[in-house]
Amino acid sequence: MVKTLLLTLTHYHILRFISAAGPTTRSELAARIGLSKAAMSGLTRELLDADLLCETSTVQKQGRPSALLDLCPHGAYFVGVSMVSDPALMALVDFRGAIVSRVKIERNLDPEALAGVVSDALPILLGKAGIPKSLVQGMGVTVSGLVDHEQANIIKSTLLGWQDVPLAKYVHQQTQLPTFIENDAKTLAVSERLFGEARDRHSFSLIWLGEGIGAAHFVHDRLHRGAHGGAGEIAHCTIDLDGLPCRCGKVGCLDTVASMIAILDMARAEGLKAETLNDIEVLAASGSSVAIRLLHRAGSALGLAISQIIQINDPQMIVVTHRESRFDGLFATVMHQTIEANVLPRLAGVTPIKTRRVADEDWAIGAASVATHSFLNGLI
Template sequence: MRSTPRAETFPAHTPAASQVFTTVLSHGPLTRLEAGRRSGLSPAAVTKAVRPLLTAGYLSEGAAEEARLTLGRPAGLVRVNGERALFLGVKVTGDELIAVLTDLCCRIRLARRAPLPDRAAGPVLAAIAGLVHELLAHAAESDGPVAGLGIAVSGDVDRAEGVVRYSPFLDWRDVPLAELAAQAAGLPVTVDNDVRALTVAEQWFGAGAGLAGFAVVTVGAGIGCGLVVHGHVVAGAHGVAGEIGHIVVDPAGPECRCGNRGCVEAIAGEAAVVARVREVTGRQVVDGAEAVALARDGVPGAREVYARAGEAIGRGIATVANLLGPERVIISGEGLAAYDLFADQIRQAFTATAFGSAARCEVLTRPLPFEEWARGAAAAAIQSFITQTPSSGRG
């Protein structure tokens, strides 16, 4: 695999410059005045911050076309030059890799998938290298350099160190993924928990843009939660903030893989739902699609399993709302394929459990394909590039 002769360096040498750029990235194009208002900076500070970014081509400035047709001198609009740098994002699942090539504005230019027949770290790294090599070949046709690679993995991930502490679906422990991937790809690498990476993408480019506090709850093989508090994605002291899947909602409920009983995940995770549908129907249900089909066909007991799952998720979301008071909760994940079977129960349990005005929190569903999770990995790489805080892996 080729390596870049020189790592691209973002020319924002102050927190103010990163802040202005991030503001324009999420909300632009903006006038300098509006960029200052949104970022809480003076006009002089904004001018100082944008100067090197304009010189290096990361920002451009000019009036909108419609403004040019009006009388007077319109205020110039500052916008991000998305073609100035490219990024790669890889989402690792238990049986597949999904990779994307994005521009600086995190717009997907190309997406690729590859099967993952072996979950051991070595074969996974080789598969990641293959996809990265393919995307780099396409990126070579563009003028902008590839400035970073983001990798999203489920489980306990130490982003600062670039280490996957524990990933239950891959059965990994203490894998220095950023360092190993950087050696293979020749790029700066950011490794993050997949739900946190998706949350970064929603914060900067999606349904969380402009919100000081929101949560992303993912429903699927596991039940995940990404949190934004006061404009910052929360990782927690030990990297496990937002473990909504292991909130106990029924102490007498089924045993969870974490050792407790009645966790949200033990009731609403896909494996738990499939096992329960198999138990109550007496059918040999092998996966979530079959379980959903039985529930929709009215097979006795199946729909009640989903109702119980919805209640558990609703209670878990209410706990987050009670503790943090987010403006919005975004529900996503592959489990939304069955959303019609438990949507009412989520809302009812949330309303019944949320305390006071916490019940006013907006609950929004966003079905997102796995390419959007890979885009989240790219967003984490963009975030590291802008703030100059990549994982320990370097190209």
């Protein structure tokens, strides 16, 4: 519960609308949500009193000033824990997705011990920001791996060596906060939907180009999970029928050609001195035919996989996320060209392809946004 207000479905609807649309006037809210102006005025007053909304500025509407309402950053806070980085990062994030405090914690690989670490760090995190625990609505934890529909259990995480781990239960027992677990790429997609470029998009796909390749898809405003939680995981789409063995047991998966582990392994095997994608880009720019071939192959494989997502889902936007300091070299160019060349001409050029660098703290914001998303959908 927020302050003294018991939120109704209509309150959540208003908050979700503003979260997606940005600052909005009462009359526009009334028209878009289908309520009278008087009813909307009462509901927004309740949300203002609960500090979940605030008036940001005024606009002139038909000659009269109208106040714009936005989410109040100080009305609700969420904790995000990123298990993607080591040490793990824990952040306190406000209602608009800004970090207000952060603390690095041990990435303990014993799930119950980790819950204790998180619980011990919570008062430190809150103390740094001077925020009472009563304003924290929930916690999100992001991990690489497969997470169940309830966002409670980790079905399998190769990186953490976990299988069937009820982490949400452990963390909740220790912190008493509603806790939601989410996979890494899905975490970034939720964050992008709430606070990023996909804020006003109801259907989009996000690709995470990391050591492995992740993908997540919002379809009609819902994270599409599929029947078994593995929907749209493009890493193990076969891209080369005669390709290399993959860690999943198949051969020729996208992961064996275009993941950062694969690209760097192939570069080293071919005698290139490269620690990052950018190192290979520099070699390619200086004329290394090996570097050019590797980047071409990886960029076209990823582009081909993305073109198939566009053909299958026809999303409003694709966001390619990565860790690289630069993402404008041969790899990205070939990826873009391959996408354009392999979608139907009708779809060519109509799907914006955005790229975005992800830093350590983006994972913690993303984890918190998973809890924010649950809150806005009335699940807390």
